[in-house]
Amino acid sequence: MSETLAEKLSNIVRDPYTHAKFLNTLAFMENAGARKISKFEHKTNVSLLILKHAAEEHRHAYYLKKQIGKLGQLGFESFEDRYLIAPKESRYYLDLLDVHVCKYVKTHFGLSGYALKWAAYLFVTYAIEVRADELYPIYQNILQTTASKIQVKSIIVEEEGHLEEMISQLQSFAPDWEIHAQAAIQLESALFAHWVNAL
Numbered sequence: 001m002s003e004t005l006a007e008k009l010s011n012i013v014r015d016p017y018t019h020a021k022f023l024n025t026l027a028f029m030e031n032a033g034a035r036k037i038s039k040f041e042h043k044t045n046v047s048l049l050i051l052k053h054a055a056e057e058h059r060h061a062y063y064l065k066k067q068i069g070k071l072g073q074l075g076f077e078s079f080e081d082r083y084l085i086a087p088k089e090s091r092y093y094l095d096l097l098d099v100h101v102c103k104y105v106k107t108h109f110g111l112s113g114y115a116l117k118w119a120a121y122l123f124v125t126y127a128i129e130v131r132a133d134e135l136y137p138i139y140q141n142i143l144q145t146t147a148s149k150i151q152v153k154s155i156i157v158e159e160e161g162h163l164e165e166m167i168s169q170l171q172s173f174a175p176d177w178e179i180h181a182q183a184a185i186q187l188e189s190a191l192f193a194h195w196v197n198a199l
């Protein structure tokens with residue numbers, strides 16, 4: 001039987017070097033998410049909400065990377081493979097999710113060009129926020145029980161806000177958004193299971 005996420009994370013947190021690698025991996029993924037938000041921005045139509053979201057994801061990357069110092073670990077200056085856990089799966093998670101959701105949105109909404117990109121962005125980000133709202137509390141719980149110097153509470157608060165923001169954007173995108181959001185979650189779950197397995 002494969003280990004659960006909590007079991008994997010407990011093992012990771014036990015060893016400072018592996019824990020540092022995990023923090024660097026999360027920082028990498030947060031940074032990739034932040035870059036994705038900026039990439040999908042409209043040329044002129046950029047709301048305060050989108051700026052806030054991008055700024056917060058960038059902050060998460062910065063914050064997580066900065067925590068590595070608290071573990072007394074050095075040498076995690078880059079996101080090169082040797083400084084990440086499951087580098088291949090971590091790199092592909094977001095890219096593959098984009099590809100799969102884009103295909104789904106194209107088939108179900110018949111969109112193209114910027115409209116397609118934007119719709120895919122909404123569903124991809126929604127699925128990621130649902131995941132963040134599951135992953136960070138599990139991680140925080142382990143940090144708390146092991147009296148770790150690392151804390152991710154401030155990230156949890158912001159991720160909860162992001163999920164609400166994505167829901168309100170999806171509601172104005174399509175009245176039947178929930179059916180499609182479920183499809184996005186299914187696509188994400190397969191990729192996430194693959195990632196957890198590789199940790």
Ligand SMILES: [Fe+2]
Pocket residue numbers: 030056057060132159
């Ligand atoms: Fe984040």
Ligand SMILES: [Fe+2]
Pocket residue numbers: 057129132158159162
């Ligand atoms: Fe987020």
